[in-house]
Amino acid sequence: MAIKKNKPGLNSRHHHIRTFLITAWRLPILTTDLQKLGVYDGINEVIAVTTNTNKTANAAPIGLYKHKHHLQIHLYQNKTRENLKHREYLTANITQDPILIVTSALSTLPQETYTEIEYQQQKYPVLKNASTWILLKAKQQDTTTFTLQTLTGAAKKQTPRAINRGLFAVIEATVHATRYVIFHSKEQLRCINYYNNIVNRCGSPAEIKAMNILCQLCNIELDSSLL
Ligand SMILES: Cc1cc2nc3c(=O)[nH]c(=O)nc-3n(C[C@H](O)[C@H](O)[C@H](O)COP(=O)(O)O)c2cc1C
Structure with a gap:
């Protein structure tokens, strides 16, 4: 597992994101209704997946702020912020997998962790094991703040887990x-x-x-x- 430094770097090898048949995403609910996708007012902890300059994917847990119809993220100096400057799209991935949360925060995930979704003839990386993904377009407001527009999203049907x-x-x-x-x-x-x-x-x-x-x-x- 490649460990992220203070400001995590790129996976040194150049991997192109491969397109997989998204079998796990068969029959998801497709919507832009954020509540149906599990996002409510307040801070929603998601895993933000962005595209690196070499076309590989990058993941990091990020707090997605929702207030009524407004969505935004606040980014410190990190790879996610760097990536949004050259490709202003991210997917917000919802997961309850503790290992994904830890490894995406502190290491570089292997490219096999991702799959792609297609929207208007363009491909965007998502986490294969996310229960929901939301494709967002980001617009930088100041050094740290990006406002977001929801383009599309999909939620898998899932058995609820008791709070742990x-x-x-x-x-x-x-x-x-x-x-x-x-x-x-x-x-x-x-x-x-x-x-x-x-x-x-x-x-x-x-x-x-x-x-x-x-x-x-x-x-x-x-x-x-x-x-
Ligand atoms: C639950 C959680 C929420 C986080 N929220 C944010 C956030 O909103 N903004 C941010 O810049 N970093 C946030 N972080 C820290 C980043 O995930 C962490 O610094 C990560 O290494 C950045 O990775 P990157 O360089 O690949 O973007 C959060 C971490 C966790 C565990």
Whole structure:
């Protein structure tokens, strides 16, 4: 797994995104109605997939702000922001997979993780395992803010999962981990440790595995006695 540096770089090898038959997306609900796609007012944590200059795909968890009909994202200096400057489209991918959340935040995903959707004769990368994708056109407002226009979206039918505190703890830990890899502060380490304890108590094997990957990618060892 290629580890993202503070400002993650490109996968060094040049991969063209291959077109797959999107069998998993057979019979999705196609709509631009954001509520039907699972996006409500407030901050929606999605995985933003953008296109790198060498045509490969890039993924990162990003908060999608919705207020009535307005959608926007705020981006720090990262690959996602760089990519939107040369191709102003992204797909917002919704997933409950803790491993995808951790690995997209802290490493470069293999290109096999993606498939493509087609809209008006153009192709856009999405995560194969997302339960929903939304194609958005981004317009930069200032250094960090991009407003978004919804072009199309698709949602798979899914069996609801009962709330698991472990999943939310992985998400919180990953937010701290993305800061820890830049600032290496003890406070962030303490927070990751705190959420790791919740994951160990409440999480399924997938959440526990996601936390182990997080620790490897951040090069940290957790110790509950630090709490
Ligand atoms: C749940 C979650 C939400 C995040 N939201 C944002 C965000 O809104 N804006 C941002 O710039 N980074 C956000 N991050 C951090 C980025 O995902 C992280 O810095 C990532 O490495 C950027 O990857 P990139 O360089 O490939 O774009 C978030 C991380 C997590 C775990």
